[in-house]
Amino acid sequence: MPAKWKTEDIKIGATMEATFWANPVKESSFRYRATHLDGKRAPKVVLCDDPRVRPGVPCMVKVKDIRKPQRDDRGAIEVEFVQALEFKLEGVYLDPIVSKKLQVLLESGLNILLDGPQGCGKTVLAQSIAESLGMEFVLFNCGAVVEATDFLATIQVRASETGQPITDFIKTEFLIALEEAAEHPGRRHLVFLDEFNRCQESARNVLMPALDATRRLYHPIENRFIPITDNVQFIAAVNRGSEFSGTFGIDAAQLDRFAPVQMDYLPPDDEVKLLPARHPELSKNMVKLIVDIGDRLRHTPERGTGLSVRATEEACIYLKHPLMESNQTQLLPEVLKSSFCGRFTGRWDDVSSDAGAAWSVIQKVLREKKRGGGSEQ
Numbered sequence: 001m002p003a004k005w006k007t008e009d010i011k012i013g014a015t016m017e018a019t020f021w022a023n024p025v026k027e028s029s030f031r032y033r034a035t036h037l038d039g040k041r042a043p044k045v046v047l048c049d050d051p052r053v054r055p056g057v058p059c060m061v062k063v064k065d066i067r068k069p070q071r072d073d074r075g076a077i078e079v080e081f082v083q084a085l086e087f088k089l090e091g092v093y094l095d096p097i098v099s100k101k102l103q104v105l106l107e108s109g110l111n112i113l114l115d116g117p118q119g120c121g122k123t124v125l126a127q128s129i130a131e132s133l134g135m136e137f138v139l140f141n142c143g144a145v146v147e148a149t150d151f152l153a154t155i156q157v158r159a160s161e162t163g164q165p166i167t168d169f170i171k172t173e174f175l176i177a178l179e180e181a182a183e184h185p186g187r188r189h190l191v192f193l194d195e196f197n198r199c200q201e202s203a204r205n206v207l208m209p210a211l212d213a214t215r216r217l218y219h220p221i222e223n224r225f226i227p228i229t230d231n232v233q234f235i236a237a238v239n240r241g242s243e244f245s246g247t248f249g250i251d252a253a254q255l256d257r258f259a260p261v262q263m264d265y266l267p268p269d270d271e272v273k274l275l276p277a278r279h280p281e282l283s284k285n286m287v288k289l290i291v292d293i294g295d296r297l298r299h300t301p302e303r304g305t306g307l308s309v310r311a312t313e314e315a316c317i318y319l320k321h322p323l324m325e326s327n328q329t330q331l332l333p334e335v336l337k338s339s340f341c342g343r344f345t346g347r348w349d350d351v352s353s354d355a356g357a358a359w360s361v362i363q364k365v366l367r368e369k370k371r372g373g374g375s376e377q
């Protein structure tokens with residue numbers, strides 16, 4: 001399927017899905033503009049002026065008119081609002097309440113702070129928001145930031161022809177995105193500040209004016225402040241809790257610049273639906289058993305750390321492999337020793353450690369399942 005519609009494919013009267021944002025052309029009589037129809041780039045800008053349109057929220061629209069159909073470089077597709085749609089994210093489970101909160105926050109352009117245990121889907125969520133809303137996605141790993149300037153540029157020293165050292169400032173993707181957003185008001189950027197609490201608070205301070213109403217940031221190369229335009233949306237992600245080494249507390253003033261949204265692991269029933277779509281080679285019963293054991297570990301109070309969805313995925317990857325597929329039930333405990341217990345401190349055979357306690361839980365669930373219903377394959 002081509003990634004872009006041709007003008008002749010768009011029919012007057014057709015009902016299609018679109019996501020609108022404020023029209024950057026201020027003098028236009030249409031308040032809202034979209035660039036995609038049914039997920040594919042439209043051949044012309046899509047315009048709507050209905051007050052029921054909510055920026056950032058997908059809606060169904062009816063094509064009313066195509067202006068200048070012969071011209072590739074001009075014209076517009078005028079549409080009528082039909083109805084708003086719920087936020088739809090492909091392949092990602094999102095709690096319905098969290099989904100509503102995110103919808104409101106994205107619509108209002110507030111900075112969002114995703115707060116949830118490791119591997120609960122913060123990064124995939126941010127990625128899929130960008131995809132579904134047709135935004136450019138920029139992932140910036142704050143864990144690699146040591147000094148404030150690292151957000152914006154890296155410094156590289158090279159030798160000139162005469163051997164003299166020359167200092168080059170290489171812009172980070174974060175800075176490039178901010179500059180691009182200012183140059184192209186029609187393009188929306190989602191800047192994802194991953195592992196936000198893994199860099200020093202002092203380094204994070206450089207972002208403070210970018211995150212409040214000032215919306216500007218000091219450009220270390222050009223030695224001036226650059227504006228953060230409205231088409232830049234920030235989403236940060238943190239793992240909070242004492243169990244995470246290498247994390248730094250977030251100071252109240254920094255925290256206050258975000259709308260915090262709490263996330264958790266997806267419910268087991270939804271994980272059981274998600275994993276077979278990715279690992280269709282495994283039986284539903286086997287996936288369910290892996291998820292049930294993972295869920296029990298997540299709900300064991302003495303476990304400090306959560307058990308990432310990466311762990312249940314990893315167990316699926318092992319068991320569907322030709323080296324293991326014919327002997328899944330026997331190999332499952334061995335796989336869980338590494339994929340589950342290996343994610344906790346200590347070793348599976350050391351009962352005094354977290355890994356050992358996890359192993360006890362795994363054995364208990366396996367015994368219960370065996371008593372309850374024979375082979376799980």
Ligand SMILES: Nc1ncnc2c1ncn2[C@@H]1O[C@H](COP(=O)(O)OP(=O)(O)OP(=O)(O)O)[C@@H](O)[C@H]1O
Pocket residue numbers: 091092093094116117118119120121122123124125237238239265266274308309310313
């Ligand atoms: N709710 C979810 N929906 C779909 N996939 C999920 C979900 N939660 C976790 N996953 C899967 O688990 C893996 C880890 O997810 P992700 O990297 O988004 O977690 P995270 O919360 O960002 O973790 P970390 O805190 O370690 O950065 C990915 O393969 C992802 O597809």
Ligand SMILES: [Mg+2]
Pocket residue numbers: 122123194195237
């Ligand atoms: Mg992540």
